Amino acid sequence: MTMSCAQYRSKLLPWLKRELPEASVLQVEQHVSVCPDCARAADSERAVLEALRDQQRIPAASSDFQARVLSAATGRKAGGIGAGHARAWSTPAFGGAVAAALVLGIALGFGLQPGESLDSPAPSLAGENTAPLVPEPRNVRLAFSSSQALDDVTLTVELPPHVEMASYPGHQQLSWKVDLDKGENVVNLPLNVLFAGQGELVARINDGDRTQTFRANLSEPGKLDNRLEPSS
Amino acid sequence: MLSFKLSRSRRFEKLVQPHLEPLYRFAYRLAGQQQDAEDLVQDVVVKLYPRLEELEAVEQLRPWLNRVLYRHFIDQVRRKGRRADVPVSEVADTEHQDAFLDSYASDLPDFAEQIDSARLGPVLDAVLQTLSPDQRTLMLLYDVDGWSQEDVSVVLDIPLGTVKSRVHRCRAELRKKLQGYPELFPQAQRVKE
Numbered sequence: 414m415t416m417s418c419a420q421y422r423s424k425l426l427p428w429l430k431r432e433l434p435e436a437s438v439l440q441v442e443q444h445v446s447v448c449p450d451c452a453r454a455a456d457s458e459r460a461v462l463e464a465l466r467d468q469q470r471i472p473a474a475s476s477d478f479q480a481r482v483l484s485a486a487t488g489r490k491a492g493g494i495g496a497g498h499a500r501a502w503s504t505p506a507f508g509g510a511v512a513a514a515l516v517l518g519i520a521l522g523f524g525l526q527p528g529e530s531l532d533s534p535a536p537s538l539a540g541e542n543t544a545p546l547v548p549e550p551r552n553v554r555l556a557f558s559s560s561q562a563l564d565d566v567t568l569t570v571e572l573p574p575h576v577e578m579a580s581y582p583g584h585q586q587l588s589w590k591v592d593l594d595k596g597e598n599v600v601n602l603p604l605n606v607l608f609a610g611q612g613e614l615v616a617r618i619n620d621g622d623r624t625q626t627f628r629a630n631l632s633e634p635g636k637l638d639n640r641l642e643p644s645s
Numbered sequence: 646m647l648s649f650k651l652s653r654s655r656r657f658e659k660l661v662q663p664h665l666e667p668l669y670r671f672a673y674r675l676a677g678q679q680q681d682a683e684d685l686v687q688d689v690v691v692k693l694y695p696r697l698e699e700l701e702a703v704e705q706l707r708p709w710l711n712r713v714l715y716r717h718f719i720d721q722v723r724r725k726g727r728r729a730d731v732p733v734s735e736v737a738d739t740e741h742q743d744a745f746l747d748s749y750a751s752d753l754p755d756f757a758e759q760i761d762s763a764r765l766g767p768v769l770d771a772v773l774q775t776l777s778p779d780q781r782t783l784m785l786l787y788d789v790d791g792w793s794q795e796d797v798s799v800v801l802d803i804p805l806g807t808v809k810s811r812v813h814r815c816r817a818e819l820r821k822k823l824q825g826y827p828e829l830f831p832q833a834q835r836v837k838e
Contacts, residue, residue, distance in 0.1 A: 462788055468766040469789045472679050474669045482687045486694040487654035565652035590655035
């Protein structure tokens with residue numbers, strides 16, 4: 414069906430804005446190439462469009478806009494992970510409760526078969542402590558027991574050099590913002606053991622003001638090490 | 646896989662933060678001032694925080710948020726008793742779309758070759774101020790900010806056909822007003838009234 418110039422001109426703006434289906438694009442382009450009036454109309458539309466875009470730029474929001482808005486909504490101080498929290502652990506009663514809750518500690522378990530251990534290298538890797546190896550997947554469960562719910566705390570896990578997070582190769586330290594339920598909270602950490610070795614898994618719970626640190630020996634998976642280090 | 650749940654605030658941040666800048670841009674188009682736009686976004690985001698679970702269930706969050714912001718803006722305007730400003734979604738259609746398109750496509754000013762391009766920007770700005778707020782917003786969303794007509798339809802809750810007719814009408818209105826500046830395109834034809 415042949416379109417009139419009037420019909421083509423109603424398509425000029427969508428054409429310039431690249432909103433037309435391909436078939437229509439070809440039609441408009443062909444028509445504009447042979448119709449001087451419509452070509453000039455297209456130039457006019459383009460001139461206005463470009464001038465509008467140039468003239469009506471939106472100024473950037475304030476540099477702290479996003480942080481301020483999110484902070485106003487959530488009550489968290491701006492600054493992302495590790496930032497402070499409106500509810501501080503430094504409040505004596507609360508801080509005491511948290512400490513008591515977390516003293517119960519970290520339970521560390523490995524998804525190993527009986528008799529296996531992290532420092533027992535796979536046969537093909539025996540004796541290679543530093544050479545690049547095929548990562549050996551292991552699953553570690555951390556269990557925190559809390560006597561009360563704790564919202565919006567930062568959990569940081571640090572791994573020894575011979576272990577890395579399976580989902581984040583090359584990373585030995587990762588942090589998450591989490592809520593702790595009252596009672597037991599379990600986190601599964603899929604790890605890759607890169608080579609035989611020893612070292613500690615360090616878990617830190619931080620609310621922005623105080624940190625509770627837990628350490629567990631990764632070289633002796635049959636044992637649990639629930640030492641609670643002083644806050645750092 | 647972590648079996649801890651992300652904190653409520655962190656979940657909210659992850660969900661909303663990617664949309665803050667576009668929300669600000671939309672708010673700016675509505676409010677016309679940086680500070681007002683930022684305040685508008687903040688008001689909306691603060692109100693949404695208790696509705697986190699509802700947000701998490703929304704499939705298309707961007708248009709949903711824009712719609713909430715738009716309604717909030719309209720409520721705000723009405724409470725303040727400003728004349729805004731008939732909301733874009735409530736501008737009456739006084740012309741039938743087809744009839745409008747027929748008239749729209751007749752005589753276009755042909756100023757591309759004659760126009761003093763250096764002066765077009767400031768003139769456009771002045772002319773835009775003579776449009777009604779709803780016309781200006783609609784045109785800027787579509788022409789400048791790259792919203793599709795479908796986006797406009799969803800966010801402003803008006804039929805797509807109506808959006809199309811209004812976009813064209815706003816364009817024609819702008820074009821007509823531009824001809825009030827004959828020094829820019831002295832040889833341009835006048836649009837038929």
